Amino acid sequence: xxxxxxxxxxxxxxxxxxxxxxxxxxxxxxxxxxxxxxxxxxxxxxxxxxxxxxxxxxxxxxxxxxxxxxxxxxxxxxxxxxxxxxxxxxxxxxxxxxxxxxxxxxxxxxxxxxxxxxxxxxxxxxxxxxxxxxxxxxxxxxxxxxxxxxxxxxxxxxxxxxxxxxxxxxxxxxxxxxxxxxxxxxxxxxxxxxxxxxxxxxxxxxxxxxxxxxxxxxxxxxxxxxxxxxxxxxxxxxxxxxxxxxxxxxxxxxxxxxxxxxxxxxxxxxxxxxxxxxxxxxxxxxxxxxxxxxxxxxxxxxxxxxxxxxxxxxxxxxxxxxxxxxxxxxxxxxxxxxxxxxxxxxxxxxxxxxxxxxxxxxxxxxxxxxxxxxxxxxxxxxxxxxxxxxxxxxxxxxxxxxxxxxxxxxxxxxxxxxxxxxxxxxxxxxxxxxxxxxxxxxxxxxxxxxxxxxxxxxxxxxxxxxxxxxxxxxxxxxxxxxxxxxxxxxxxxxxxxxxxxxxxxxxxxxxxxxxxxxxxxxxxxxxxxxxxxxxxxxxxxxxxxxxxxxxxxxxxxxxxxxxxxxxxxxxxxxxxxxxxxxxxxxxxxxxxxxxxxxxxxxxxxxxxxxxxxxxxxxxxxxxxxxxxxxxxxxxxxxxxxxxxxxxxxxxxxxxxxxxxxxxxxxxxxxxxxxxxxxxxxxxxxxxxxxxxxxxxxxxxxxxxxxxxxxxxxxxxxxxxxxxxxxxxxxxxxxxxxxxxxxxxxxxxxxxxxxxxxxxxxxxxxxxxxxxxxxxxxxxxxxxxxxxxxxxxxxxxxxxxxxxxxxxxxxxxxxxxxxxxxxxxxxxxxxxxxxxxxxxxxxxxxxxxxxxxxxxxxxxxxxxxxxxxxxxxxxxxxxxxxxxxxxxxxxxxxxxxxxxxxxxxxxxxxxxxxxxxxx
Numbered sequence: 019x020x021x022x023x024x025x026x027x028x029x030x031x032x033x034x035x036x037x038x039x040x041x042x043x044x045x046x047x048x049x050x051x052x053x054x055x056x057x058x059x060x061x062x063x064x065x066x067x068x069x070x071x072x073x074x075x076x077x078x079x080x081x082x083x084x085x086x087x088x089x090x091x092x093x094x095x096x097x098x099x100x101x102x103x104x105x106x107x108x109x110x111x112x113x114x115x116x117x118x119x120x121x122x123x124x125x126x127x128x129x130x131x132x133x134x135x136x137x138x139x140x141x142x143x144x145x146x147x148x149x150x151x152x153x154x155x156x157x158x159x160x161x162x163x164x165x166x167x168x169x170x171x172x173x174x175x176x177x178x179x180x181x182x183x184x185x186x187x188x189x190x191x192x193x194x195x196x197x198x199x200x201x202x203x204x205x206x207x208x209x210x211x212x213x214x215x216x217x218x219x220x221x222x223x224x225x226x227x228x229x230x231x232x233x234x235x236x237x238x239x240x241x242x243x244x245x246x247x248x249x250x251x252x253x254x255x256x257x258x259x260x261x262x263x264x265x266x267x268x269x270x271x272x273x274x275x276x277x278x279x280x281x282x283x284x285x286x287x288x289x290x291x292x293x294x295x296x297x298x299x300x301x302x303x304x305x306x307x308x309x310x311x312x313x314x315x316x317x318x319x320x321x322x323x324x325x326x327x328x329x330x331x332x333x334x335x336x337x338x339x340x341x342x343x344x345x346x347x348x349x350x351x352x353x354x355x356x357x358x359x360x361x362x363x364x365x366x367x368x369x370x371x372x373x374x375x376x377x378x379x380x381x382x383x384x385x386x387x388x389x390x391x392x393x394x395x396x397x398x399x400x401x402x403x404x405x406x407x408x409x410x411x412x413x414x415x416x417x418x419x420x421x422x423x424x425x426x427x428x429x430x431x432x433x434x435x436x437x438x439x440x441x442x443x444x445x446x447x448x449x450x451x452x453x454x455x456x457x458x459x460x461x462x463x464x465x466x467x468x469x470x471x472x473x474x475x476x477x478x479x480x481x482x483x484x485x486x487x488x489x490x491x492x493x494x495x496x497x498x499x500x501x502x503x504x505x506x507x508x509x510x511x512x513x514x515x516x517x518x519x520x521x522x523x524x525x526x527x528x529x530x531x532x533x534x535x536x537x538x539x540x541x542x543x544x545x546x547x548x549x550x551x552x553x554x555x556x557x558x559x560x561x562x563x564x565x566x567x568x569x570x571x572x573x574x575x576x577x578x579x580x581x582x583x584x585x586x587x588x589x590x591x592x593x594x595x596x597x598x599x600x601x602x603x604x605x606x607x608x609x610x611x612x613x614x615x616x617x618x619x620x621x622x623x624x625x626x627x628x629x630x631x632x633x634x635x636x637x638x639x640x641x642x643x644x645x646x647x648x649x650x651x652x653x654x655x656x657x658x659x660x661x662x663x664x665x666x667x668x669x670x671x672x673x674x675x676x677x678x679x680x681x682x683x684x685x686x687x688x689x690x691x692x693x694x695x696x697x698x699x700x701x702x703x704x705x706x707x708x709x710x711x712x713x714x715x716x717x718x719x720x721x722x723x724x725x726x727x728x729x730x731x732x733x734x735x736x737x738x739x740x741x742x743x744x745x746x747x748x749x750x751x752x753x754x755x756x757x758x759x760x761x762x763x764x765x766x767x768x769x770x771x772x773x774x775x776x777x778x779x780x781x782x783x784x785x786x787x788x789x790x791x792x793x794x795x796x797x798x799x800x801x802x803x804x805x806x807x808x809x810x811x812x813x814x815x816x817x818x819x820x821x822x823x824x825x826x827x828x829x830x831x832x833x834x835x836x837x838x839x840x841x842x843x844x845x846x847x848x849x850x851x852x853x854x855x856x857x858x859x860x861x862x863x864x865x866x867x868x869x870x871x872x873x874x875x876x877x878x879x880x881x882x883x884x885x886x887x888x889x890x891x892x893x894x895x896x897x898x899x900x901x902x903x904x905x906x907x908x909x910x911x912x913x914x915x916x917x918x919x920x921x922x923x924x925x926x927x928x929x930x931x932x933x934x935x936x
Contacts, residue, residue, distance in 0.1 A: 019038055019039070019040055019045070020038070020039050020040070020485065021036050021037070021038055021039075022036070022037045022039065022483050022484070022485035023035075023036055023037075023050055023053075023481070023483060024036075024037055024465075024466070024481070024482050024483045024484075024485065025352065025472055025480045025481075025482050026060070026063075026064045026067065026352065027067070027125060027352050027464075027465040027627075028061075028063050028064060028352060028622050029194065029195055029349075029350065029351070029352065029622075030195070030348060030349025030350055030351060030352060030354060030355065030474055030475040031055055031056065031195050031197045031198055031348075031474060031475065032055045032352065032472065032473075032474025032475065032476075032478060032480055032562075033049060033050075033053065033055050033056035033059070033060060033061075033064055033197055034049065034050030034052070034053020034055060034056060034480065034562070035047050035048070035049060035050055035060065035064065035067065036048050036049070036050050037067075037068070037466055037485040038068070038485075039466075039485040039486050041486075042486050042487055043071075043486065044068050044071035044466050044485055044486055045068060046068050047060075047064070047065065047066075047067045047068040048060070048065075049064070049065075052561060053480070053561070053562060054175075054478065054561070054562060055175065055197070055474055055476070055478060055480075055562070056197045059197050059200055059914065059915070060197070060914055061196035061197055061619075061914050061916045062196075062619065062620050062634065062637075062882045062883065062914055062916045062917075063620060063621075063622055063628055063634065064197075064914075065883065065913075065914050066631050066633065066634060066882075067465065067466075069630075069631045069633075070465070070627045070628070070630050070631055071465070071466050071486075072630065072751065073489045073490070074630070074750050074751035074752050075447050075448060075449050075626075075630060075751050075752065075754070075755055076446060076447060076448065076461070076464075076489055076490070076492070077445055077446060077447060077448040077453075077459055077460075077461035077462070077490075077492065078448075078461055078489060078490030078491060078492065079092050079093075079461055079490055079491040080092070080093050080094065080095055080097070080098035080458070080459065080460055080461065080491065081093065081448075081456075081458070081459040082097070082098055082101060082457070082458050082459075083457050083458075086457075090456070090457075090458075090459060095491065095493070095501075098458060098460060099498075099501055099502050099505050100505060101458065102415075102440075102442055102458055102502060102505075102506075103502060103505035103506040103508070103509045104509055105413060105439075105440045106118055106142075106413055106415075106440075106506055106509075107506060107509035107510050107513070109412045109413050109439065109440070110142065110510060111510070111513045113412055115142050115143040115144040115392070116144050116146055116394070116396075116410075116411070117410070117411060117412045117413070118142065118144060118146065118411065118412065118413045118414070118415075119138075119144070119146035119147070119148075119396070119397060119402050119405070119406075119411045119413070119414045119415070120134055120137070120138050120146065120147040120148075120414070120415045120416075120417070121147075121148055121149070121150070121399065121402060121414060121415070121416045121417070121419065121421060122134050122147065122148075122149045122150075122357070122362060122416075122417045122418065122419065123149060123150050123151075123351070123357075123417060123418035123419035124149060124150055124151040124154070124155070124349075124350070124351030124352065124353055124354035124357055125351055125352055125353065125418050125419070126353060126357065126417065126418050126495055127353060127356065127468060127469075127470030127471060127472055127482055127495070127496070127531070128353060128356035128357070128359065128360060128470060128471045128472060128473065128479075128535070128538065129470040129471065129496045129531045129534040129535055129538070130417075130418075130470065130494075130495035130496045130499070131149075131353070131356060131357045131360045131362040132360040132362075132368070132496070132534055132537070132538045133495075133496040133499040133500050133503070133526070133528070133534060134147060134362065134417065134499050135147055135360050135361050135362050135367075135368065136386060136503075136525065136526075137499055137500075137502070137503045137506075137526075138396075139361075139367070139382075139391050139392065140382075140383075140386045140388050140391065140520070140525060141388075141503055141506065141507060141520055141522055141525060141526075142506070142510075143390075143392050144392060144396060145364050145365070145373060145392055145394060145395055145396030146364060146396040146397050146402065146411065147362065147363075147364060147396060148363060148364040148396065148397065148398050148399050148402055149354075149357050149362050149363060149399070149419075150351070150399070150419040150421070150424060151350075151351060151354040151357050151358065151362070151363070152363065152398055152399040152400075152713075152714060152715060153317070153399060153424060153425070153715065153716060153718065154313060154316060154317070154349075154350035154351065154354065154715075155316060155347070155349060155350060155351075155354045155358070156316070156321075156363065156398075156710075156713040156714060156715040157315065157316040157317075157318065157321030157322050157324065157325055157710055157712075157713040157715045158311075158315075158316055158325055158347040158349075159358060159363075159713065160321075160322040160325070160710070160712045160713035161321075161322050161323075161324070161325025161326045161329060161347075161713075162325070162329075162347070164322060164326050164592065164594050164712070165325075165326050165329040165330070165333070165591055165592055165593070165594055166329065166579070166584055166585075166586075166591055166592075167584045167585040167586035167591070167592070168370055168546045168585045169358055169370055170370075170477065170546060170547065170578055171345075171346055171347050171349075171475060171476065171477060172338060172339065172344045172345070172346070172577055172578035172579050173308065173344040173345075173346040173476065173577055174476040174477075174478075174564065174576045174577055175198065175201060175475075175476050176341075176576065177306075177308050177341060177342050177343070177344065177346065177577065178198070178201045178202055178205050178308065178342075179201070179204075179205050179208070179342070180306055180308075180341040180342030180343075181205065181212065181304075181306050181307065181308035181342035181343070182209075182211070182212060182213065182304035182305040182306050182307065182342065183212070183213045183214075183215070183300050183301055183304035183306070183307040183308070184202065184205075184212065184213070184214045184215070184307075184308055184309075184310065185215050185217070185297075185301055185307060185308070185309040185310070185328075186214065186215065186216045186217070186218075186224060186228070186309075186310045186311070187216075187217040187218075187239065187309060187310070187311040187314060187315055187328060188217065188218065188239070188311050188312055188313060188314015188315040188316070188324075188719075189218075189224070189310055189311055189312035189313070189314060189348055190218065190220070190222040190223070190224045190225075190616065190617065191224050191310060191312075191348070192222065192223040192224040192227070192619075192916075192919040192920075193222070193223065193224070193617055193618060193619040194312060194313075194348070194350075194616075194617045195312075195348050196619070196914070196915070196916045198310070198348065199224070199919065200915050202214070203915075203918065213229050213230075213300045213304065214227070214228045214229050214230075215228060215229065215230045215231075215232065215297050215300060215301070216228035216230070216231050216232070217232045217234055217239065217242065217314075218231070218232075218233065218234075218314060219233055219234060219235065219236050219314075219614060219680075219681065219684060220233070220614065220679045220680055220684075220686060221233060221678070221679045221680075222679060223919035223920050223922075223923055224919065226919075226922075226923045226926070227919055227922060227923070229300075230293060230296060230297055230300070232287070232289050232293055232294070232297060233288075233289060233681060234287040234288065234289055235286070235287055235288040235681075236601065236612050236614060236684065236719065236720045237318060237320075237600070237601035237719075237720050238283075238286050238287040238288075238598065239314075239315060239318075239324045239327065239328070240320065240323055240324060240327045240596050240597065240598045240599070241278065241282070241283045241286040241287055241598040242283055242287050242289075242294065243327040243328050243330065243331055243596075244271075244274060244275045244278040244283065244327060244596070244597075244598065245275075245278050245279070245280050245282070245283030245284075245287075245294050245298075246294060246297055246298040246301060246331060247271070247272075247275035247278075247298075247330060247331060247334060248275045248276060248278050248279060248280060248283075248298075249280060249294065249295050249298035249299065249302075250298055250301075250302045250331070250334060250335065251272065251275060251276060253298075253299070253302070255298075255299070255302035255303065255335065256302075256334045256335060257334070257335055257336035260333075260336035260582075261333070261334065263582060264333075264582040264583075264584070264590055264591060265333050265590050265591045265592070265593060266588060266590045266591075266592055266593070267592050267593040267594070267595070268334070268593045270593070270595040271330055271593045271594065271595045271596070274595055274596075274597055278598070280294050280295060286598060288681070301331060301335065301337075302335050304337075305342070306337060306340055306341065306342030306343040307332070307335070307337040307342075307343055308337075308342055308343060308344060308346060309328055309331075309332065309344070309345045309346060310346050310348055311325070311328060311345070311346075311347055311348065312347065312348045312350065313350060313616065313718070313719060314719060315328065316347075316713075316715055317715060317716065317717060317718040317719040318601070318710065318715075318717050318719060318720065319599075319601060319602035319708045319709060319710055319716075319717040320596075320599045320710055321710045321713055321715050321717075322710050322711075322712040322713045322715075323594065323596035323597075323599075323712075324596075325345075325347070326594035326596050327594070327596040328345060329345045329594075330593050330594065330596070332344060332345050333591050333593060334593075338579055338591075339577065339578070339579035339580045339581070339582060340577075340580070341577070344577065344579075346475070346476075347475070348475050349474065349475040351623075352472050352474070353472040353473060355472075355473035355474065355475065355477065356471065356472050356473040356479075358370070359473060359538075359542075359547055360538055360541075361373075361382075363398075364395060364396030364397060364398050364402075365395050365396070365398070367379065367382045367391065368382055368385070368538070368541040368542075369541045369542040369545040369547060370545060370546055370547055371545075373391075373393070373395060374393075374395075376393070379391040379393060382541070385537075385540065385541055386525065387521075387524070387525065388520050388525070389520070397411065398709075398714035399421075399425065399714070399716070400425070400426070400427075400707045400709050400714065400716050401714070402414070403421065403425060403430065403431050403434045403435075404430070404434070404707075406434035406435065406437060406438050407430055407433055407434035407437055409437065411438075412438065412439040412440065413438060413439055413440040413441070413442075414435075414438055414440075414441055414442070415442040415444065416441070416442065416443050416444065416445075416452060416456075417443075417444040417445070417462070417495060417499075418444065418445065418446070418462065418495065419452075420450045420451055420452045420623075420624045420626065420692070421435075421452055422435060422450070422451035422452040422454070422455060422692075422693075422699075423450070423451045423452070423624045423692030423693065423694075423699065423700055423702065424623065424624060424689075424702065425702060425707075425716075426702050426705040426706055426707045426716045426717075426718055427667050427668075427702070427705065427706065427707040428667075428668065428699035428700070428702045428703045429667060429668050429699075429703070430667075430707065431702075432455070432699070435452070435455035436455060438455075440457055440458075441455050441456050441457050441458070442456065442457070442458045442460065443455075443456035443458070443459050443460070444460040444462050444495060444498055444499075445459065445460070445461070445462060446461070446462050446463065446464035446492070446626075447626040447627075448461075448755070449626075449694060449754075449755040449758060450624065450626050450694065451624070451692045451693045451694060451699070460493075460498055461490060461491055461492040461493070462492055462493065462494070462495050462498065463484075463488045463492045463493065463494050463495070464492075464627075465627075466484065466485045466486055467484050467485075467486060467487065467488045467489070467492070468482055468484055468494060468495075469482065469483060469484050469494070469530075469531045470482050470496070470531045470534075470535070471535060471557070473565075476564060477547075477564045477565050477574070478562045478563065478564045478574075479549070479552065479557065479562060479563055479564070479565065480557070480562040481554065481557040481558065481562075494531070496528070496531060496534055497528075500526040500528050501526075503522050503525065503526040504522045504523050504526050506522065507520065507521070507522020507523065507525070507526075508522065508523075510522075532554050535554065536553075539552060539553075542565075543569075546566065546585050547565045547566055548565070548566045548567070548568045548569075549565050549566065549567050549568075550567075550568055550569040551567045551568050551569045551570060551571045551572075552565070552567045552574075560572075560573075564576060579591075601717065601720050602706055602708035602717050602720070603666070603706055603708065603717070603720065603721055603722045604722060605683065605722045606722065608724060609664070609665065609666065609722035609723055609724050610683070610722075610724060611645075611649065611683055611684065611685050611722070611723050611724065611725055612683060612684050612685070612720060612721070612722060612723075613663070613665070613684075613685050613686070613687060613701075613704060613705075613720070613721045613722070613723045614684060614685070614686045614687075614719055614720065615686070615687055615688070615689045615701045615702075615705060615718055615719060616686065616688065616689060616719075617688070617689060617690070618637070618638050618688050618690060619637055619638075619916060619917075619920075620634040620635075620636075620637045620638065620882060620916075621634060621638070621688070621690040622690070623689075623690065624690065624692055624694070625690050625691070625692075625694065625695060626694070628690075629690075629694065629695060629771070630751055630771075631771070632771035632772055632773040632774065632776075632777040632778065633773070633774050633879075633882055633885075634882065635770045635771050635772060636772065636774075636878070636879035636882060637878060637879055637880065637882060638688070638878075639770050639772065639780075639878075640673060640691070640695075640696075640768040640770055640782070641672055641673070641687065641688055641690070641691035641695070641696055641700070641701075641768070642672065642673045642674060642675045642687075642688075643661060643663060643672045643673070643674045643675070643685055643686070643687050643725070644674075644675055644676075644677035644679065644680060644685060644686040644687070645674055645675070645676065645677065645680065645685050645725070646676075646677065646678075646680045646681065646682045646683070646684065647676045647678070648682050649682055649683070649685070649725075650674065650676055653725065653726065653727060654727065655674055655725075655727055657674070657675050657676055658673055658674070658675070659673070659674050659727055659728075660672070660673055660674070660727075660728045660730050660765075660766045660784055661673075661674045661725050661726060661727055661728055662725070662726055662727075662728040663685075663687070663704060663723050663724070663725050664704075664723060664724045664725075664726075665703075665704040665705070665706075665721050665722065665723045665724075666706075666721075666722070667703070667704060667705070667706065667707075667721075668699070668703040668704060669698075669703065669704075670698045670699070670700070670701070670703045670704060671697060671698060671728055671730075671765055671766035672687065672696070672698075672766070673766075673768070674725075685723065685725065687701045687704075688701065689701050689702075689718075691768075693758070693761065693762065694754075694758055694769070695758075695761075695768065695769050695770060696761060696766075696767060696768050696769070697761045697762055697763075697764050697765065697766055697767035697768075697783070698762075702718070704721050704723055705717075705718050705721050706718075706720070706721050728765065728766065729786075730765050730766055730784035730785055730786055731784075731786070732784065732785050732786065732787055732788050732789075732818065732836075732837065733782075733783070733784050733836075733837070733838075733839045734764075734781075734782070734783045734784070734785075734789075734794075734797075734834070734835065734836045734837075734839070735780070735781070735782050735783075735833070735834075735835045735839045735842040736757075736779070736780070736781040736782075736797060736801060736832070736833065736834045736835075737778065737779065737780055737781075737830070737832065737833040737842070737845060737846055737849060738753060738778065738779040738801055738831065738832040738833070739776065739777075739778055739829070739830065739831050739832070739849060740753060740771075740776075740777040740778060740779055741776045741777055751777070753779060753800060753801075754769060754771075754779060756800040757769060757779075757781055757797065757800055760781075760793060760796055760797055760800075761781075761783070763789055763790070763793045764783040764784065764785045764789065765784060765785045765786060766783065766784045766785070767781070767782065767783035767784070768780075768781070768782045768783075769781045772846065772850070773850060774885055778846075778849055778850070780846065781797075782842075788818045788836070788837065794820065794834075794836060797834060798822065798834060801824070801832040801834055802824060802831075802832060803822040803824055803832055803834055805824065808824055808825050808826050808831075809822060809823070809824050810822070810823045810825075810859055810860065810863055811823075811863070812863035812864075812865075814837075814865065817837060817838075817865075818836070818837040819836065819837035819838045819865065820834075820836045820837060821833075821834070821835050821836065821838070821862065821863045822834045823859050823862060823863070825856065825859060827854065828854030828855060828856050829849075829852065829853075829854050830845065830848065830849050830859065833845055833862070835862075838865065841861070841862035841864075843875065845862055847875060875889070876889055876890070877889035880910060880917050880920055880921065880924075881908070881909075881910035881911060881913075881917040881921075882916070882917070883913035883914050883916075883917075884908070884909045884910055884912070884913055886908045886909070886910040886917075888924075890908060891904060891908065891910065891921065891924060892924075892928075894907065894908065895924065895925065895928045896928075900925065901921060901922055901925050904921055904925075905921075
């Protein structure tokens with residue numbers, strides 16, 4: 019067995035991992051105890067990374083269709099890239115450089131990002147290169163630049179240990195950044211006096227564990243922060259000396275804050291006035307206050323000012339540039355920071371240079387050896403897909419992201435992809451929602467196969483190393499982009515004057531990722547993120563390093579602005595006069611509820627990776643709309659009912675569940691499920707493309723919706739054992755890809771996995787009447803229920819009932835129940851238990867099936883690491899167990915710890931002790 023140090027590919031915490039491999043196969047993963055981001059810890063997602071290292075759903079070779087009427091066919095790399103170069107060159111020649119665009123990803127490595135940026139801006143001459151980081155971090159970027167002068171989180175994770183007050187805003191840290199939350203738990207255990215304030219409309223596990231939860235109305239952050247500043251001013255808790263010595267612009271925000279009374283803010287935010295006062299006092303009086311914030315601030319039509327209003331509080335109280343103090347944005351994706359560093363946004367250039375600055379453009383042009391860099395800003399994400407829809411942009415190259423699920427306003431986005439002249443998708447997985455729109459699919463390497471670097475939330479650069487070779491014909495992202503650039507340069511040279519003086523062969527003559535990194539490193543010389551002292555050799559020898567790390571230095575800087583100097587023309591930080599603004603969309607009589615979207619604990623983004631791991635479905639098996647019980651009662655809804663959710667842009671059918679986390683008038687839907695796993699486009703069929711005027715980040719966190727019961731009497735359930743049986747080659751995750759197109763034939767449908775040691779599939783669908791016979795036939799064919807051997811079946815055409823079971827050796831391999839599905843739950847349990855009893859399967863076919871033998875269902879799994887269910891935990895709590903007792907007896911929460919916040923909440927809700935361990 020070989021062990022390879024690398025980095026986790028999920029959130030921006032940037033945990034170090036050790037990949038275990040045998041030959042060309044990854045067989046295990048564990049946390050790297052030497053990595054300063056996690057010291058060996060991993061969350062449930064990171065701890066199961068090795069289970070995602072399978073090729074069932076991977077893109078393995080280039081596929082091309084010449085016309086939309088065709089299906090894609092396998093081609094060679096030469097044919098694929100020559101065709102792409104020819105199409106791009108033709109479009110550029112006929113319509114100009116801005117008729118093409120690139121949409122890339124915060125999950126690319128820094129070297130990948132750098133080559134794409136250079137390809138668009140240096141070779142083609144367009145700034146139409148944007149990233150899905152626009153959807154998550156661009157308001158944090160704009161907020162930092164507006165106040166502190168540069169895009170740089172000034173803190174490090176170690177500051178959590180030094181903070182006396184933690185102010186967590188718009189972040190369910192326990193779910194979205196679990197390893198950071200482990201550090202918060204450690205800090206609280208060491209310092210019981212630590213105050214934790216959480217600002218979040220929902221009472222999440224993070225909020226439930228706080229000393230003070232401010233459950234503000236969605237979109238009212240600025241009113242809250244200005245009212246807190248009002249209190250700080252009134253009680254003389256601002257640091258006038260720091261303000262005078264190190265800041266500018268305070269007078270304007272002081273006037274705004276004094277005019278924002280606590281009573282006014284309490285009414286706007288729907289919180290208690292005394293709680294605002296308490297939050298302000300704790301924030302101001304603490305020896306050191308550290309803010310942690312994420313999408314709740316960023317994904318807003320005024321996200322930049324949300325960020326700035328919070329940073330104003332730090333500048334006013336001098337809670338910055340000291341251990342434990344500062345505004346710390348938690349990055350959403352593993353390398354959103356690295357993408358920003360190389361200028362991977364349509365308004366930026368390499369090394370945090372500003373596209374609008376002629377001197378900066380000249381510096382980059384000189385570095386790259388090209389005559390110029392275009393001055394016209396490129397299309398940002400929402401604008402880019404709008405331009406595809408209108409025909410202004412003709413061709414788009416998408417890499418490592420899934421806009422046909424992740425972008426707001428899915429109807430327009432999907433129509434835009436359909437309307438585009440040419441769509442290239444560079445992707446590791448062949449079954450994403452966007453893959454259906456690709457004219458050219460290029461197979462890319464993924465986690466465990468890539469080489470390069472990433473930068474995490476605390477500005478720490480980590481080496482990413484390959485443990486196994488690429489599967490099939492997959493290639494590294496940077497290498498694909500560089501190869502295409504050389505071919506495109508040749509195609510453009512004869513016909514397009516804008517490439518004059520641009521030698522593509524020379525510009526992209528990279529022989530390794532290190533060569534790309536070295537060029538990127540040189541671009542940072544003298545800049546705020548100067549890493550001229552960093553090299554692959556240093557990262558290999560000394561481990562991950564924070565920037566800046568200048569030539570001659572031996573280590574990076576933990577925190578910024580300790581000397582009170584800021585990278586602005588005056589050297590002073592700037593207060594921003596942020597004022598409360600209404601959200602882009604408000605509830606009304608037609609759309610009376612406010613929808614919030616967000617993450618779950620065990621899934622990641624569009625689930626192309628986590629959706630391949632059965633156990634990661636056990637905490638949340640399907641997408642459910644969470645509603646306050648009072649809102650459910652007024653609509654006569656019960657848990658598990660199907661509802662139709664409508665917004666001004668689209669509608670979605672989804673199951674519903676009661677949740678005390680929400681205030682009346684609010685609903686919550688996870689962001690992860692899309693057309694791979696449900697009927698419909700997912701949450702973003704509902705969300706708004708309205709965006710912040712400064713950052714251009716869309717308001718994904720807030721949309722007005724209506725919810726009504728959706729009566730769907732006809733029901734279908736399919737179950738399958740994916741691992742197959744001895745002598746039976748059927749199964750595997752490829753079955754999910756086969757069934758996915760069928761989801762859209764139903765009014766509501768859900769496709770997921772279950773199991774632990776073995777993988778099983780479950781598909782559940784409902785519709786107003788029985789589907790077309792061809793749909794059931796296609797389902798049966800996929801499940802091999804059209805075989806004659808080892809098959810039991812029952813049909814009652816008059817009642818619309820049809821049931822089939824395939825088995826081998828007494829074990830169920832596949833089931834399809836239509837029209838009557840009462841046996842589904844106990845059949846699922848029987849498959850999990852490995853029950854071998856053919857005489858039982860006949861009961862499943864009975865017209866009103868009841869289980870002849872059944873155990874009580876275990877219920878939702880809370881602890882994924884040790885497979886502990888909520889029912890088992892509830893039973894112990896009924897006996898008076900404390901949190902310590904649960905850990906001692908059931909062992910839950912003792913492995914990765916991701917479930918610990920939920921365990922503590924369950925204890926508190928049932929009136930039991932937390933114990934010393936909590």
